[in-house]
Amino acid sequence: MNIKEKIDLIINEIRETVKSLKKDKLIVAFSGGLDSTVTAILCREALGPRNVELVNVVYGPFTYKRSIQIVKDAAKRLGLKITFLESLYQKEIWKNGPSCNMCTKSVKMNTVKMYAKDNLVVTGSNQSDSWGKTGLKVFNGLYAPLANLNKREINDILNYFSFKLERIGENAKREGCKLKHLLKIMTNLDYHGKAVDIANEILIENVPKNIELANVKIIGPLSKNIAIINVKPMVENIEKIAKKIRNLAVIDEVIIAKKPLILHVIANPSIYRVKNSRYWIEKGKLQPEFAVPIKVIWKESKNNKLRTIQVVGVEEWKDFEKEKLNMSLDTDLEIKNSCSLL
Incomplete structure (x- = not known):
């Protein structure tokens, strides 16, 4: 299966998922990185920009100043609405030691889900994440259309749409907090x-x-x-x-x-x-x-x-x-x- 066929398959799956769950709008948990950007592009192609909203969780002083501007610029280039939500609960998690995974699950996703209400929240989870290895695409109010893809395939999709990512410079693979x-x-x-x-x-x-x-x-x-x-x-x-x-x-x-x-x-x-x-x-x-x-x-x-x-x-x-x-x-x-x- 070539990259165009993979893209078409995922776009059709997104449409069918939204239809089967009787949802009108998708809320994409958006960081401006590779996974969430490709997710946003595919959701936009499937439903159109009016039915897709990007949501970025700001971690107070722990979010890079450059990160916020990168997210704003990416949303503008994608032609999608962006909403910023603030959460400081991660400081409670760090009272017991470093835990980025717990922070993502307990802080980021719960904050986005509360904002989304009855709308479906879409994540960039894929084969490189623990969720991607479960084989589930829809779970607990979250939807992962990239669940069956690896990093190379996700990067190929980004290149297909000729979308260039901006980086903070913190890390070549994962940035933001x-x-x-x-x-x-x-x-x-x-x-x-x-x-x-x-x-x-x-x-x-x-x-x-x-x-x-x-x-x-x-x-x-x-x-x-x-x-x-x-x-x-x-x-x-x-x-x-x-x-x-x-x-x-x-x-x-x-x-x-x-x-x-x-x-x-x-x-x-x-x-x-x-x-x-x-x-x-x-x-x-x-x-x-x-x-x-x-x-x-x-x-x-x-x-x-x-x-x-x-x-x-x-x-x-x-x-x-x-x-x-x-x-x-x-x-x-x-x-x-x-x-x-x-």
Whole structure:
């Protein structure tokens, strides 16, 4: 089946789904990224622009300023109405440790569903997500027309419609929320929250738009904010950027990721005691967001409030050159989407 045939099949499926569920309008949970953009295009082609509305959930200070403009521009080019909704509930989730998946399910989708009321909410979930592997396209008031597609097929559809995505510059694969860079419990919004907010905004404002990777990870014990600056490829003004971040009252230490690092991580027993969970988090969740190779030294957490993980410390990985001979650094990093723990 060629790409045109796949597109026609999905468009017809969307029409039939809307008809069978007796819905008049589709509400697309829209981030401006690859998956939600292709979803929006196909819904528009199936029902026309008057019957499709885009909804973007803004996470207060944890949404990049550039992200909001990117979403507005994308909606304009798509010819679709865009509505912005604000939610700050994710700060409650981070009180128990990082969890992007819980945030998406509990904050983003519930916020959109409440706004949609009786209308069907459409998501960009696909084969790279846990939902896509269930084989269900309609579930609990949500509809995933891309459920049977992989990333290559989704990208082919985008190219077929000659639609160019704009990027924040945070990450080549998944962008949008600064809070995911806070790799520890957030007990103090004005300390932990401000650190990850302001540091990442400073970085993004001072690197090229199309850079491969740019983020500031905030780690350390609850009493200390250590900022790890990840930029790939490295930029000439990195020291000036580091100085700006170092001058923030909420930052206690700054490390520029230039050499391989060892991360010291404490984890909830449900993660620590399962080898595969530790592996997927290290190789699939953490490594793709660091500019240098990392190794994790794990420790079981005794903190009952920690549901996931907390990166409590960092050091240079001095034996990297020796150890890399016995390990594979060619891990397929697409596995990050299969980790449902974070």
